[in-house]
Amino acid sequence: MASKGIKDQVAIVGMGCTPFGEHWDRSVDDMLIDASTEAYASAGIEQDDVDAFWFGTLASGVSGLTLSRALKINYKPVTRVENMCATGSEAFRNACYAVASGAYDLVAAVGVEKLKDNGMSGLVSQPLPGDGTRPELTAPAMFSLLAPAYANKYGVDTDEMKDVLTRIAWKNHYNGARNPRAQFRKEVGKDTICNAPLIAGQLGIFDCSGVSDGSAAAILCRAEDAHKYTDKPLYVKGLGFASGPAAGPIDPDYDYTTFNEVVASAADAYAQAGITDPRAQVAMAEVHDCFTPTELVLMEDLGFAERGMAWKEVMAGTYDLDGELPVNPDGGLKSFGHPIGASGLRMLFECWLQLRQEAPEDRQISSVTEGGKTLGMTHNLGGAPGECVSFVGIVGSELG
Amino acid sequence: MRGIIGYGTYVPYYRLQRSAITAALGSGGGRGTRAVASYDEDATSMAVEAGRNLLRSVDGLVPDSVYFSTATPPYLDKTNATVVHAALNLPSRVFAGDVGGAPRSVNAALRSALDGSRLTMVAAADVRSGRPGSADEAQCGDAAVAWLIGGEDDGSVIAEWLGGASATGEFLDRWRLPAWDYSRVWEERFGEHAYLPLVTEAADAAFKETGLEPADVDVAVITGLHSRAVRGAARVAGLGEVPVANDLSASVGNTGTPHAGLILSSVLDESDPGRTIMVMHLADGVDVGFYRTTDAIASYTAIPSVVDQIAAGNDDLDYQAFLTWRGFLEREPPRRPDPVPPAAPPSLRSQAWKYAFVGSRDRSTGTVHLPPQRVSVKGGAVDDMEPVPMADVGATVATFTIDRLAYSLSPPVIAVVIDFDGGGRFQCQMTDADPDTVAIGDRVTMTFRRLMTADGVHNYFWKARPAG
Numbered sequence: 022m023a024s025k026g027i028k029d030q031v032a033i034v035g036m037g038c039t040p041f042g043e044h045w046d047r048s049v050d051d052m053l054i055d056a057s058t059e060a061y062a063s064a065g066i067e068q069d070d071v072d073a074f075w076f077g078t079l080a081s082g083v084s085g086l087t088l089s090r091a092l093k094i095n096y097k098p099v100t101r102v103e104n105m106c107a108t109g110s111e112a113f114r115n116a117c118y119a120v121a122s123g124a125y126d127l128v129a130a131v132g133v134e135k136l137k138d139n140g141m142s143g144l145v146s147q148p149l150p151g152d153g154t155r156p157e158l159t160a161p162a163m164f165s166l167l168a169p170a171y172a173n174k175y176g177v178d179t180d181e182m183k184d185v186l187t188r189i190a191w192k193n194h195y196n197g198a199r200n201p202r203a204q205f206r207k208e209v210g211k212d213t214i215c216n217a218p219l220i221a222g223q224l225g226i227f228d229c230s231g232v233s234d235g236s237a238a239a240i241l242c243r244a245e246d247a248h249k250y251t252d253k254p255l256y257v258k259g260l261g262f263a264s265g266p267a268a269g270p271i272d273p274d275y276d277y278t279t280f281n282e283v284v285a286s287a288a289d290a291y292a293q294a295g296i297t298d299p300r301a302q303v304a305m306a307e308v309h310d311c312f313t314p315t316e317l318v319l320m321e322d323l324g325f326a327e328r329g330m331a332w333k334e335v336m337a338g339t340y341d342l343d344g345e346l347p348v349n350p351d352g353g354l355k356s357f358g359h360p361i362g363a364s365g366l367r368m369l370f371e372c373w374l375q376l377r378q379e380a381p382e383d384r385q386i387s388s389v390t391e392g393g394k395t396l397g398m399t400h401n402l403g404g405a406p407g408e409c410v411s412f413v414g415i416v417g418s419e420l421g
Numbered sequence: 422m423r424g425i426i427g428y429g430t431y432v433p434y435y436r437l438q439r440s441a442i443t444a445a446l447g448s449g450g451g452r453g454t455r456a457v458a459s460y461d462e463d464a465t466s467m468a469v470e471a472g473r474n475l476l477r478s479v480d481g482l483v484p485d486s487v488y489f490s491t492a493t494p495p496y497l498d499k500t501n502a503t504v505v506h507a508a509l510n511l512p513s514r515v516f517a518g519d520v521g522g523a524p525r526s527v528n529a530a531l532r533s534a535l536d537g538s539r540l541t542m543v544a545a546a547d548v549r550s551g552r553p554g555s556a557d558e559a560q561c562g563d564a565a566v567a568w569l570i571g572g573e574d575d576g577s578v579i580a581e582w583l584g585g586a587s588a589t590g591e592f593l594d595r596w597r598l599p600a601w602d603y604s605r606v607w608e609e610r611f612g613e614h615a616y617l618p619l620v621t622e623a624a625d626a627a628f629k630e631t632g633l634e635p636a637d638v639d640v641a642v643i644t645g646l647h648s649r650a651v652r653g654a655a656r657v658a659g660l661g662e663v664p665v666a667n668d669l670s671a672s673v674g675n676t677g678t679p680h681a682g683l684i685l686s687s688v689l690d691e692s693d694p695g696r697t698i699m700v701m702h703l704a705d706g707v708d709v710g711f712y713r714t715t716d717a718i719a720s721y722t723a724i725p726s727v728v729d730q731i732a733a734g735n736d737d738l739d740y741q742a743f744l745t746w747r748g749f750l751e752r753e754p755p756r757r758p759d760p761v762p763p764a765a766p767p768s769l770r771s772q773a774w775k776y777a778f779v780g781s782r783d784r785s786t787g788t789v790h791l792p793p794q795r796v797s798v799k800g801g802a803v804d805d806m807e808p809v810p811m812a813d814v815g816a817t818v819a820t821f822t823i824d825r826l827a828y829s830l831s832p833p834v835i836a837v838v839i840d841f842d843g844g845g846r847f848q849c850q851m852t853d854a855d856p857d858t859v860a861i862g863d864r865v866t867m868t869f870r871r872l873m874t875a876d877g878v879h880n881y882f883w884k885a886r887p888a889g
Contacts, residue, residue, distance in 0.1 A: 141757055143757070152774070153880040156848045157827065158822070166821070167820075219825055271798060273845070277838065
């Protein structure tokens with residue numbers, strides 16, 4: 022038994038996304054209102070047209086009330102969704118299935134996170150009562166475990182590895198500099214990135230995604246209704262999701278150079294979408310570059326590079342804005358910022374802009390405008406190497 | 422015949438050069454080094470390490486009782502010996518209790534064990550310091566010792582207890598209120614005045630009790646926190662030419678409660694059969710005892726020996742780090758949430774895991790799980806597991822990182838993923854290591870540590886450390 026998929030049954034007909042950043046002057050409610058109303062306007066609808074809502078946040082509120090109270094939703098189903106850093110994608114995925122089931126005609130998926138109100142450095146989680154034996158690594162430390170393992174396995178020396186990670190951060194800052202909604206809108210020189218203070222392992226401050234506030238939203242309907250709302254809908258081609266035994270930290274067979282969950286969720290999504298050669302078929306990919314080694318490993322897990330070769334592809338510019346397969350053309354988590362519950366929908370927002378050829382001119386990718394490619398991918402994960410949840414979604418601007 | 426069946430010691434990895442104190446403060450300090458419990462160690466965790474070293478040397482013996490003596494107890498009201506008991510994975514029928522408060526309490530525990538009839542572990546440990554610039558800060562040290570006391574029915578006695586005697590006095594020489602992190606002492610010459618007559622009294626009584634004479638003694642172990650009285654003790658005890666054992670003051674410092682045991686262990690490390698050893702401990706009175714090594718000592722090996730642990734120390738410790746670890750220098754913490762203490766019910770549920778590092782092994786595939794699991798990661802068998810103690814199994818670093826963001830009294834945190842010999846993986850902190858030299862493939866062993874303290878709860882668990 023595998024996923025049957027809902028290819029071309031559901032369409033995205035409107036989207037909204039706030040700027041991401043340190044929004045000292047905006048509350049969770051403000052951001053939810055801004056993203057949702059932008060999405061409604063984009064689809065040409067009123068809030069009362071929406072039949073049901075899927076609302077994702079890691080920790081910026083509980084229950085559907087967080088959304089319905091802010092937006093004064095009139096007695097509609099609001100499902101609060103949480104799946105760590107993949108929360109935004111999970112809200113989108115479940116909303117898609119609700120439409121595909123026929124239960125609703127028009128639904129919204131909304132994600133939000135407010136990270137900058139707690140006064141702490143980095144991401145802070147609320148620990149459950151425990152026995153005090155779980156390793157309490159910070160997020161950059163957990164993902165930095167990938168770097169020495171990858172370098173050791175593939176014979177990349179420490180300095181080369183630093184150059185590879187630096188180039189990933191440099192590329193995502195370059196892209197983010199061309200995105201008015203991004204948290205960090207400046208190019209950053211490789212020397213600056215490379216010489217920044219270390220946070221964890223080889224990772225400096227520029228190897229880490231931006232801790233930020235933000236919200237994003239999507240409006241979905243059945244594919245056959247899409248043109249009621251927009252001339253340029255995106256169609257959902259495949260939705261893969263994997264949550265595994267989380268055995269990496271306890272199983273010596275796991276080598277910290279891959280995410281098994283990503284491989285599984287990508288295979289499922291590709292099968293649903295009929296993709297056999299993702300590197301050639303996909304116009305662009307928004308991937309979960311929470312830290313630079315994550316993006317490196319993802320290139321292999323998602324089939325964009327042979328095993329052990331992604332570091333060379335990175336250095337060759339394969340994933341640059343003007344490269345063979347642009348990855349994170351909007352700047353990614355690195356530069357756009359990572360408000361947890363919003364990120365998955367923010368990735369989708371970039372597909373919305375790029376595949377509809379509505380991205381700013383200096384960021385519009387040629388694989389769409391000249392290459393004629395119509396498929397975009399979003400990849401979103403939560404957790405840590407060896408124990409994560411992973412989402413892979415494929416959307417396209419054409420049916421079939 | 423009753424006496425010592427086994428012993429184990431623990432000298433922590435770090436040494437403070439006394440000259441570092443002088444350099445920082447312009448006074449205090451002195452020559453040589455003192456042993457320093459790391460930021461993640463306390464008297465209890467060090468007693469666990471000494472107990473592990475002891476139990477490794479007396480293969481298969483399980484004590485009937487555990488007494489733990491310390492003048493620096495991590496907990497009051499809550500028994501500290503139960504942590505030692507749990508970490509050594511001893512059965513619940515084994516009694517464990519604290520005999521603590523002052524350095525002399527170790528002699529209460531030892532005498533009770535020697536006079537009794539059961540196989541008894543006596544563990545002792547102190548973390549000793551004083552206010553910056555004080556004599557205690559420079560001259561004291563941190564260490565632990567564990568003895569196994571019993572008779573010939575219990576195992577091979579390596580040092581027979583020949584008897585001893587005591588003299589008790591009530592005088593104000595050294596004192597500390599429970600909330601203080603340093604001791605106060607009266608004028609040095611007063612203590613000497615009070616101690617030395619008690620030395621003579623106790624030594625005379627001990628010789629009379631045992632029928633020994635000074636000429637029968639091959640070596641004397643003399644210790645106590647009043648160093649001036651200790652220096653004069655051999656003379657007033659009438660020991661004449663009897664050699665006095667190295668008191669380890671140049672390398673370890675005076676470790677207080679465990680110190681007589683630490684010196685005795687260093688003597689036993691080097692002893693042949695038939696040696697008569699006098700132990701004299703000056704602490705609120707004087708306790709004198711005699712041991713004679715038996716033929717069994719020839720086949721006893723304490724691993725590691727005291728001298729090996731002294732040699733393995735790292736004397737690069739900064740004075741600022743030392744002050745920070747001991748709470749005399751409060752540093753700005755990172756902008757991160759306060760640590761959360763372990764909760765009581767989950768800690769009880771996972772007691773064998775948390776305290777004794779016992780994992781589970783899937784009977785059908787042999788897969789080792791750390792922490793123990795009910796469902797196997799290989800094959801998915803449910804509830805077909807047996808407990809597997811992993812604390813003494815070696816491991817290899819599979820990957821690692823240096824976490825500069827995480828809160829620690831001694832940043833940065835070194836985190837390692839380690840693969841155990843024969844199967845099993847765990848991710849944990851690495852301690853007693855240099856963050857600049859950790860590498861994939863490094864060999865490590867497990868060590869029992871206090872990870873942190875929050876809301877007055879000490880979080881004890883295991884870390885990796887470089888294999889010796």
